[in-house]
Amino acid sequence: MQTDHIFPPSRLVPQAADLLRLVQNALVRACMDTRFKRLVGWRGFAVCPEPIGAATLRLTGRPGIYGIVPDGCDADGEIGFARFGLHYFPLVGEPLFESLSPAAAVLIAAPEFRARVRNFPAHPELIGPFAIGVLTVGFGRHKDVLSLTLETCEHHRVVSVAGLRAADGAVVVPPGGVEQDVPARALAEDLLDVLACAVTACVGEPPRLLHADSAPADEIVREADGGWHARRCDDNRRLLRTIAWGEVGTLDLDHLRLDGATATETWTAATGAPPPATVAAALWWRTHALDALLAEGAHPEAADRRPSLIVLCGFLGSGKTTLVNQVIEHHRNHDQFVAVIQNEIGAESVDAHLVEESDSVESLDEGCICCTLAGSLAKGAQRLIDRYHPERIVLETTGLANPMNLVDELATLSDLVRLDVMVTVVDADNVLAALATSAVAREQIRGGDVLVLNKCDLVDAAALAAVRGHLRALNDRAPILETCFARIHPALLLGDVDDLPDAAPVADPAADVAAHVAPALACCGGAHHAGAADHHHEHHHEHDHHDHTAREHHPGSHRDGGDGEGAAGHARHDHRADGFVAIRLPQPPGLSRDALFERLAGSPGRAFRIKGIVDLVDGPGPEALQCVGARRELAPLPSVYEGAPFLIFIGQDLDRAALTAHWLPAVAPARDERVPVRA
Known part of the structure; x- marks a missing residue:
């Protein structure tokens, strides 16, 4: 079993910190291959400031945010174990929201909720209500065995004895009705499967042991006075599931047992028996042989190694470099890498120094890429691909470049990159003067697939309407995205469907939720009750750290504060508010x-x-x-x-x-x- 990718090879014996970082290390290493990320639907994670091992994570297909936080570690035995609490913070718009208790919904509606989720271990009020299970990571003292064990239940359910009524007397939850019913197992197993895929990819071999236990589970009964107790229910099960790699004979199976188990199943590769039919098709059997897996054609979305190419045009001073930094920030928050090719007329690039990831910028200077530097683009793209293996490349052209002249050369790059979109950034304050005097400015607008009309705050409504008219006359097919400070959600330009809602958004989701649940909450005592019942709650929130900050590089610029208004009082531009x-x-x-x-x-x-x-x-x-x-x-x-x-x-x-x-x-x-x- 290969462990150098997830464990410091210079360290002879695993320590507690190694166990706590093992999951993160496996994900980082596996996701270095972009095909792996597409295959498993990995969308990145952000490390929490503390404690070690805490992080928030995102998966395709789950709009909300997963949270993982350490809950004990023992590295002294032959096999060390680290326990992590698993949490899921849903979004207001996803169907799971309907399964939540009113108290949980009020937590989500709070204006500071998104900021708290980014560092949820520091906010105890979020730990219990959003819990979905416990993950235990085991790692052999001799680095010869590794295991992942998930303990969860089918549902986290809360029943209200007295029921809940709104202030107007309307029944929110009938007496004896279900206040909350969250599918904890489905949520937790989605995350476990991705973690198992990452481990298989890192250790270079498939699992050699599977173990599963199940036992009757309880539901929480909330009394009329706010107290609670647990009672056994027939349609809920506690579940324990272990996946292990390496010398699995050293694992103590008694350590993997679920107390009170009424059903158990164990499989080991040593028996020669086929794996259980329920998991025979799981990806984590084969992610160590990614080339062979993808060659079969069952996952075409993951097989293409080429990075996508975004061409960014715009007249001088329109705000292209600011938009580049928006794209970089978007990818950073999704645990993705974007490289930049910047073309600037002059012997030394100036804009390259304004890009946040300047070490991954390829500068093509001393000429314009659409004329005197034709042919240099392929070489620049190849250098970036060889050095960084980016998932996207942004080509920021000089302010005098004509995108029409790039079309033929871009067609020759199909073996290297996939042309994604041509974006033209337009300066609302100066575009009419540019159009009157420059054919290049007009061609830039004609050539854009998307027009980003920037600096709209610098013109009045009449002038803005006149600008729109000129843009439409030159290009009646491209959408016009109006913004200030180049604040446009990059998902709109990049086609990242998972970052967009699937239905018309609520104008103010937090206010809408609060209006519906606050009266009901008042009827059941107001505050969210602490205690074991809290461990049976799941909840929603809006997009977390994936709403991005605009960075201006000219005097008078400001940074968006991240959750509300920026330093200069400008409200954050969010694609949901634009419909x-x-x-x-x-x-x-x-x-x-x-x-x-x-x-x-x-x-x-x-x-x-x-x-x-x-x-x-x-x-x-x-x-x-x-x-x-x-x-x-x-x-x-x-x-x-x-x-x-x-x-x-x-x-x-x-x-x-x-x-x-x-x-x-x-x-x-x-x-x-x-x-x-x-x-």
């Missing part, structure tokens, strides 16, 4: 290439980005669809795709019903039909 959503629909069957493009042209709403995997009747098979502004692209997938084709629409104030009516009626197939029309 941006992502909607996924199945691709209609029997769709031809011409029919697809016709439907794209007439698609309702303000979808400025459409992506997905389509299977056209006159196509070669499943293809990747990318539409940004007026640019549309169909590209072959790097491996076999066997899932259902789909479309994702990202835009502002999109109407799901209108999109469904436009896309889902049956489409007449092309003559060379390969797929029958479905009724």
Whole structure:
């Protein structure tokens, strides 16, 4: 078993701090391969200031934030063990919110909730209500065995004897009704599976032992006076699940037993028996052989090694470098790496010194990349890929570059990068003068897939309307995203669907929640009760540390405070407040290439980005669809795709019903039909 990736090779015997950092080390090492991150849906983590081993984590498919915090460590035996409490902090908009108690909802509605989640170990009021289980990490003294053990229950349920009523007498929870019912097992096992994938990838071999116990579980009964007690229930189970690698014969299975277990199952590789059918398809059997796993074609989203390329244009002084720093911050908070190619006319780059990750900036100076430096882009991209293996590359062109002149060269880079989007940053205060005197300024706007209209705070409403009119006259297909201080959520530019809501957001989610739950909370005594009942609560919050700060590099600039207003009093710009959503629909069957493009042209709403995997009747098979502004692209997938084709629409104030009516009626197939029309 290889342990050098997760344990200091110079240290002979594991210490407590090593056990506490083992999970984080495994994730960091495994995620150095971007294919692993895409495969398991890893979206990053942030280390909490203290204690050692505490962190917040995010997974694709779970809108909320996971929290992990140490809860004891013993490194003195032949096998050392570290225990961690697992927590999940949901978002207001996800369906899980309906399963929460009113007291939990009030905690989430507090304005300071997001800031507290970032450092949740320092806030005891968050530890109990959001708990979903306990993770125990075991590591052999001789570095020969490693285990992950999850203890949780199917549901964290609270029953209210007296029920809950609102101030107007409306019944919120009927007497004897369920106040809270959170699917703790599903939440905790999602995280365990990703951690197990990371361990397999790091130790270089699959697990050699699986063990599972289950026993009857309790539910919490809350009395009318606020007291509580536990009672046995028939439809809930306590569960213990262990996955182990290496010399598993040294593990004491008694240590892995669940008290009161009524069912148990143990599998070891030494018996030669096949793994249990319930986990036979788990990814953590095979992440040590990632090349072979991805070559089978079952996970095309993870197989492409190429970084995406974002081309950032804009006239002199429009705010491009500020936007670059926004993109860098977005990736940092998602545990991702972005590299930058900066082109500046002059013998030495100035803007490169303004980029926060300046060591990963490739400067192409002494000329303009769209003319005198044509051909240098491929070399610069290759150097960054070889050195940093970035997940995205941002090309920030000189303020005088014409994006139209880059199109041919970008087409030659398809083996190195995937062209994602061309963004043009526009200075609202100076753009009309630039358009009147510069053909390049006009071409930059014509060439943009997305127009970021910056510095809107410097012009009045009439001037802003005039600017919009000029932009629309030059480019009537690209969306116009208006902002100040280049504060635009990078997910809107990058097509990161997981950072966008799937339905129209509430204007003020916190206020909406508080208005509904505060009266009910008052009826049950006001404050959230402490004690064991708190360990049966799950909750929601809005996006945590993934709302980002704008960094201006000119006099008079300010930084957003992160949760509210910036130092200069400017409210944080958040894509949800602008009505941006992502909607996924199945691709209609029997769709031809011409029919697809016709439907794209007439698609309702303000979808400025459409992506997905389509299977056209006159196509070669499943293809990747990318539409940004007026640019549309169909590209072959790097491996076999066997899932259902789909479309994702990202835009502002999109109407799901209108999109469904436009896309889902049956489409007449092309003559060379390969797929029958479905009724």
